[in-house]
Amino acid sequence: MSTNAEIAGRLGQIAELLELTGADKFRVLANQKAARVIESLTAELGPIARGPDARTGLMALEGIGPKIADKIIELCATGRIKELEELKAAVPAGLPEVMSIPGMGPKTVRLVWQEAGVTDLAGLKRIIDDGSILNLPRMGAKAVEKLKASIAMLAESRGRLGLGVAMPVAERVVALMKDVKGVEQAAFAGSLRRGKESIGDIDILVAAKGAAVTAAAEAFCTMPGVRHVIARGEAKCSVRVSLEEDGGRFSGAPTGDAGEAANAAPTDAERAGGTVQVDLRVIEPARWGSALMYFTGSKEHNVRLRQRALDRGLTLNEYGLFPEDKSTSESPQSRGVKAVASKTEEEIFKALELPWVPPELREDRGELKLESTPVLIEVADIRAELHSHTTASDGTMSIEELAERAKARGFHTIAVTDHSKSQGIANGLSAARLEAHIEAIHAARAKVKGITILAGSEVDIFADGSLDYEDKLLAKLDLVVASPHAALSQDPERATERLLKAIAHPRVHILSHPTGRLVLRRRGLEPDMAKVFAAAKEHGVALEINAHWMRLDLRDTHVHAALEAGCVLAINCDVHSPGDFDNLRFGVLTGRRGGLTKERCVNCWAAEELRAWIKGKGHG
DNA sequence: GCCGTTTTCGGCCCGACTGTTTTCAGTCG
Numbered sequence: 333m334s335t336n337a338e339i340a341g342r343l344g345q346i347a348e349l350l351e352l353t354g355a356d357k358f359r360v361l362a363n364q365k366a367a368r369v370i371e372s373l374t375a376e377l378g379p380i381a382r383g384p385d386a387r388t389g390l391m392a393l394e395g396i397g398p399k400i401a402d403k404i405i406e407l408c409a410t411g412r413i414k415e416l417e418e419l420k421a422a423v424p425a426g427l428p429e430v431m432s433i434p435g436m437g438p439k440t441v442r443l444v445w446q447e448a449g450v451t452d453l454a455g456l457k458r459i460i461d462d463g464s465i466l467n468l469p470r471m472g473a474k475a476v477e478k479l480k481a482s483i484a485m486l487a488e489s490r491g492r493l494g495l496g497v498a499m500p501v502a503e504r505v506v507a508l509m510k511d512v513k514g515v516e517q518a519a520f521a522g523s524l525r526r527g528k529e530s531i532g533d534i535d536i537l538v539a540a541k542g543a544a545v546t547a548a549a550e551a552f553c554t555m556p557g558v559r560h561v562i563a564r565g566e567a568k569c570s571v572r573v574s575l576e577e578d579g580g581r582f583s584g585a586p587t588g589d590a591g592e593a594a595n596a597a598p599t600d601a602e603r604a605g606g607t608v609q610v611d612l613r614v615i616e617p618a619r620w621g622s623a624l625m626y627f628t629g630s631k632e633h634n635v636r637l638r639q640r641a642l643d644r645g646l647t648l649n650e651y652g653l654f655p656e657d658k659s660t661s662e663s664p665q666s667r668g669v670k671a672v673a674s675k676t677e678e679e680i681f682k683a684l685e686l687p688w689v690p691p692e693l694r695e696d697r698g699e700l701k702l703e704s705t706p707v708l709i710e711v712a713d714i715r716a717e718l719h720s721h722t723t724a725s726d727g728t729m730s731i732e733e734l735a736e737r738a739k740a741r742g743f744h745t746i747a748v749t750d751h752s753k754s755q756g757i758a759n760g761l762s763a764a765r766l767e768a769h770i771e772a773i774h775a776a777r778a779k780v781k782g783i784t785i786l787a788g789s790e791v792d793i794f795a796d797g798s799l800d801y802e803d804k805l806l807a808k809l810d811l812v813v814a815s816p817h818a819a820l821s822q823d824p825e826r827a828t829e830r831l832l833k834a835i836a837h838p839r840v841h842i843l844s845h846p847t848g849r850l851v852l853r854r855r856g857l858e859p860d861m862a863k864v865f866a867a868a869k870e871h872g873v874a875l876e877i878n879a880h881w882m883r884l885d886l887r888d889t890h891v892h893a894a895l896e897a898g899c900v901l902a903i904n905c906d907v908h909s910p911g912d913f914d915n916l917r918f919g920v921l922t923g924r925r926g927g928l929t930k931e932r933c934v935n936c937w938a939a940e941e942l943r944a945w946i947k948g949k950g951h952g
Numbered sequence: 953g954c955c956g957t958t959t960t961c962g963g964c965c966c967g968a969c970t971g972t973t974t975t976c977a978g979t980c981g
Contacts, residue, residue: 358964362953397954435970437979472972522981535981568968611981613968626966631981638965649966663967 334378334408335824335858336370342413343367343400348428349419351438352445365395368632370404372697374861374893381408426452434482435475443468457483493575493608494851495918496881498524498531501573505536505555505610512551514544516617521627527692527921529851529884533609535627539617552612559607567614572607619651621676626650632696640684640700646672653680692924697892706927709903711920713930716745716942717913719790719813719844719876719904724769725750726758728909731776731785737910739783744939747811748773749788752800755817761789763805770808784939786810786946790844795819795826797833799840806839811946813876813904815844820856828859835867841949842902842934843868845878845885853882861890865897872949874902874934879919880912891926900945902934 347363370377373393380389381404390401403413424445430453431441444450447468448459456479459465465476502520509518515538519525522535538548549569553561562570615623626634626649641648647656647664652671654664664671673679681688687705717738721727729737731748738746750769751760761769766789773787788811792800799806799814806812814834822830834840846864849856868875875894877886883906886894894901903919905912923933930936934945 356953359953361964365954395954399953435979439978470972470977475971478970533981563969565969570969627981629981631965635965642965647966651967 334381334411336373336377337858339377339404339407340367340371342407342416343370343403345428346403346413346416346419348431349416349423352423352427352431352441353419354438354442362395362397363400366400369393369395372695372889374889376860376862377404378408381405424451426455429453430456433479435478436482443470453483492530492532492852494881495524495527495529495531495884495921496915497575498534498608499881499918501575501608501610502534502536505534505552505573508551508555509536509538509548509612512538512540512544512548514542515540515548516544517620519624521624522629525628525691526630526694527918527925529881529887529922531608533611536610536612537620537623537627538612538614539620539623540614541616545614548614549612562609569612571610571612573610575606575608613650615650619671619674621678621680622648622652622671622674623650625677625680628691628694630695633694633699636696636700637684640686644684646683648680648684653683690924692921693927695925707929708924709920709928709930709933709936711917713933713936714743714903714916714920715937715939716743716747716935717741717905717907718745718747718786718788718811718842718902718935719749719878720746720907721750721758721790722748724765724772725755725760726908729907731773732780734907735776735780735783735785737913739780741913743783745784745786745942747786747788747813749790749811749813752789752791754792754794754800760792760800763801766801766805767808784943788813790815791840792817793830793834795822795830797830799834799837803839809839811841812839813842813844814840816846816848816857820848820854822857824858824860827857828863831857831859831864832867835864835871835873838871840871840873841946842874842876842904844876844904844906845883846875846890847885847887849885849887850882851884856885861893862897865894865899868894869898872900872945874900876902876904877919877922877928879903879905879915879917879922881915881918884918884922886922886926888922888925891923891928893926895927895932900932900934901928903928904935 343363344367347360347367350360350363380386383389386405387401390396390404391398403415407413427441427445430436430450431438444456448464450456450459460476460480465471502524506518506520509515517539519537520534521537524531524534540548545566549564552569553564553571557574558571559574560572562572613623613627638648641653642656645656647654651665652674654669654671673683678688686700687702689699689702690708693699720734722729722731722734734748735746751758753760753762770787773785777785788809790813793814793816831843831846835843847856875886877891891901901923903923905915907913934942
């Protein structure tokens with residue numbers, strides 16, 4: 333049994349070790365690319381690799397040729413890859429960690445390994461402490477000081493940040509940069525603009541000229557919260573900024589989500605040592621579009637765009653799209669060549685004969701084949717919240733307050749879905765309490781006008797796929813949201829059966845946070861998602877993107893696959909307290925990354941359409 | 953190690969910053 337994650341992991345290891353042996357960099361690149369491709373697949377490769385046409389089947393995937401196909405087949409058949417074993421034998425096990433130190437690339441690691449016998453982090457520290465590292469070529473006092481600082485930083489900054497932690501920091505910095513005199517534009521770019529679920533660092537882009545350039549760099553490096561200036565140049569600065577994180581119910585707040593805070597790992601801020609790296613680039617206003625594109629990435633998307641430019645006799649960089657001139661190696665911008673396009677992203681895409689591509693789709697997952705700009709879902713399209721909790725279980729609001737808050741957001745419908753009886757720690761409702769709660773919801777309906785309040789429940793899906801209430805009781809509800817909360821490390825086969833059984837239940841409307849994963853913290857279930865999607869399509873069950881930034885479950889690649897399978901989706905905030913409504917944008921970003929449109933999201937439907945779907949499903 | 957509407961071999965994106973250097977190698981994004 334080899335999951336895609338395992339296959340990708342092994343290939344990534346091969347790439348890393350190859351780098352350390354000084355192998356051809358394109359061979360390294362090929363393994364990295366294959367790992368990346370496999371990681372974002374939703375269909376499992378295992379069955380293909382064990383099937384009759386394994387080699388052909390695998391080679392149909394981009395980036396996988398005969399050699400890598402054979403490695404995958406070998407792994408699935410024997411549980412190991414000979415090449416990897418050999419590399420592991422040849423490269424000391426501690427070196428990959430040494431290479432993870434900022435400033436230590438493959439060349440330098442090789443140098444300290446071969447010339448000074450360093451085989452792990454302790455060895456590196458040793459030659460730094462005894463000063464012998466200075467005897468190596470290109471190793472001066474300053475380089476060693478930086479290395480020391482990097483090692484110290486590494487201990488406290490390993491790990492990435494959740495979207496919800498990074499976004500407020502980025503927004504604060506952008507607002508600050510916009511206030512600098514002479515700054516014409518400021519925005520965050522990078523993986524944050526693409527809406528990725530986790531962020532390594534924050535990229536800030538500023539358009540300015542003349543005195544404003546240095547003013548921007550100065551303001552950036554001295555802004556509140558800067559703990560350390562890593563680099564400071566005219567056009568580029570890097571700093572580490574203090575973090576404040578509120579993980580809400582996932583970080584030990586009193587309103588624990590079914591006790592999940594109790595076994596949760598340290599918060600992002602804690603793991604990151606309380607800081608995040610923020611990079612600033614200052615560019616001329618006339619080059620805003622090309623710079624924004626460049627720094628938004630993804631890297632793979634950019635490579636693809638550059639290739640496309642070259643195919644058209646053009647060359648693309650962060651300064652613009654230029655005519656290619658093979659007679660010189662000097663860059664077009666330094667020769668004063670006029671750009672074909674540079675001011676806006678739109679004009680550059682147009683010059684490359686492409687529609688503008690929304691940032692969330694720029695992952696080299698086929699977005700350059702789009703014939704027009706897709707109209708993806710937006711926060712303003714959402715008209716209903718279908719997953720929320722009140723004081724009856726572990727929420728902080730009464731039914732009336734919840735409904736008023738939802739109404740204030742412009743929603744036409746709110747579903748009250750408190751926890752079911754087995755969620756004892758979340759004060760889950762017994763059958764009798766649920767009966768009474770349904771009555772209370774009906775009473776609130778009469779009080780709060782201008783919004784439909786649905787009586788629902790977030791019903792636990794047990795490990796065997798059965799539900800936490802009797803069918804007779806479920807039949808009294810307007811809406812049933814079914815979720816896995818416990819037994820989240822069961823094997824993929826059982827997880828698949830579990831979810832399929834829940835989906836097939838005639839009373840279930842929405843499968844909520846289907847895998848139970850927590851971003852950067854917990855893997856959650858790893859069922860055969862293709863089967864889950866096929867079943868959801870068959871039974872008309874909506875698959876939820878839980879909008880809390882620590883869940884984002886379904887994840888982006890699942891969203892894409894679910895849409896391909898013909899499913900409808902839901903984006904719910906899983907509201908426990910008033911602020912949770914604000915997480916909607918993270919769910920929407922994730923939906924957009926998967927190509928979600930408002931037509932395919934039940935929360936965007938008009939009241940009558942939504943009601944008809946709920947009713948039809950309920951009697952189905 | 954992958955890939956091919958000019959290729960089954962010879963390509964494979966591009967620039968800033970840093971530190972150690974006198975013209976550049978390495979790292980990073």
